[in-house]
Amino acid sequence: MVTIVVALAVVGALSLLAVIIPRRGLEPDSMIDVPLETGRPRIVILGGGFGGVYAASYLEQLSKGDYDIVLVNKENHFVFQPLLPEVISGTIGLVDVVSPIRRLLPNTELHVREVESIDLEARTVTTSTGFHPHPHVLRFDHLILAMGTVTDFRGLRGLPEHAFPFKTLSDALGLRNHVIRALEEAAIEQHDEALRKRLLTFVVAGGGFSGVEVVAELNDFVREVAEHYRGIDPSLIRVVLIHSQDRILPEMDSRLALFAERILRERGVEILLNARLQAATGEAAILGDGAVIDTKTLVSTVPASPHPLIEAIALPKTKNGRIKVAPTLEVEGMPNVWALGDCAMVPAPEGGFAPPTAQHATRQARTVAENVVAKLRGGATQTFAFKGLGKMGSLGRRSAVAEVFGMRISGVIAWFLWRTIYLMKMPGWARRIKVAASWTLDLFLPPELVQLKLGSSVGVTQEHFEPGQEVFHQGDIGDRIYIVLNGKAEVLRDDQPIAVLARGEYFGEMALLHQTQRNATVRCIEPMDVLALPKRDFSVLAANLPELRKSFEAKSNERAREMVA
């Protein structure tokens, strides 16, 4: 609704003033190089997951103070993804699956920012805007790419709007909150049987490791807490797993996969094999054969797609968009650029390629770190030789499947092994003790039912400016478009005033439309209130309202001509 109002406001304001002319590339004057130069070679790591954090940690261990390490990550914490499904049921605390990167990497310079662009020729990385939208440019001598993959629902009808991805801490928390809300609603919607059934149907698409672990936790959770809701008939609860192949856990031995299937079915999970999720609405999951499952909760753990930044840069890649690297993990034909983890296609010692798992990413991190140091110090590089220790998947309540050291284990022993191994893999003893305590208490205490309502931090916001205050500066990164609600601002190009903006006018759109920097400064001259629409929302509007985009472009051309004249 808000987006529509803003769209109308923006369209209504189209007749107004020229502010920005598109201009490509970074202006050297406006770049802010961070951190300050030390004269030592700089190793920049992009991504603070298993690959990035472990690479930085090994580099710290190998350091003799002869290089600097910089790590850029969207969040200031490292997420231990294998335990993320347990956040749904609250078996472990929310912050127990994350660790602060600063504590893990005391000798690494951490930049909690989003990587905006990578310039392999100039050997720089530009990070996104923080509180102030000026670009930060990081020079590198060695670049380590460890940004993982993204869950990309593009091209799948209705999934971007209605399916829950499951990859980050906020995905897990968002899903948990939604599930509790669905239960709360189901408990009071006594008069509408169809709606109650929809609220009590939970669908997970993808029968690989993460899908199976998610459905197992979700199933345990909803069935266990349902008894606390007097208005819910537990027999109405449906938990459905959709999988496109003829058995779940295709990565595992078929006997273990069949065991997993049996346990899940016994616990009430309906498993639909050879079924493909085709589309979604706010009310249903629609399958490839036209079958419709009425639901208010759809989680999709597939597809894992290449990271858009990796897609955008000119590096050798495989068909599935992963970066081709040599067995040393150096990118083919790109000296001093390295890639590892889920974003890379790493040749495995036994032939084929290493699977995208945490155990492989952490071993690749060691190889990368040792090879970068070897190149800096003039030593010999080595090849990635890790063959994998095995595979494990949790099935929820005291059951798991494991293939370790050539043995196949299932049930409670596999579950105990799973917990012990992951506990020992968690970074730091403090975290291990907390998780062990949570798991022990969970054996005796009922599951936590608190729904955390967090306000949304995105979307349209209103901002106020006082005279003399800059909204943005020439050369800043374009991160949002503004609509003046009241007050005035002047537009300055190279410090020369060129226009005044007043109520009903908008500014800041061209940098967004053309992915360029701001080419003018906007400074408040009378107390001013504006509506600010973030880049992401603006891009959605521009992509889906061709008339809106055309109007912007026509106006910007007119403005460009006026400026040239």
Ligand SMILES: Cc1cc2nc3c(=O)[nH]c(=O)nc-3n(C[C@H](O)[C@H](O)[C@H](O)COP(=O)(O)OP(=O)(O)OC[C@H]3O[C@@H](n4cnc5c(N)ncnc54)[C@H](O)[C@@H]3O)c2cc1C
């Ligand atoms: C639910 C789930 C369960 C799993 N369970 C297991 C398991 O039991 N065992 C196992 O071995 N593997 C498991 N995996 C797989 C494992 O987590 C991945 O293989 C591993 O995380 C890959 O590491 P990575 O460093 O390549 O990517 P990631 O760990 O995904 O890290 C990528 C990092 O890059 C950051 N990033 C991305 N884009 C940007 C940007 N533009 N700017 C700044 N930072 C950015 C992200 O925030 C993230 O921190 C699981 C995965 C999931 C999702």
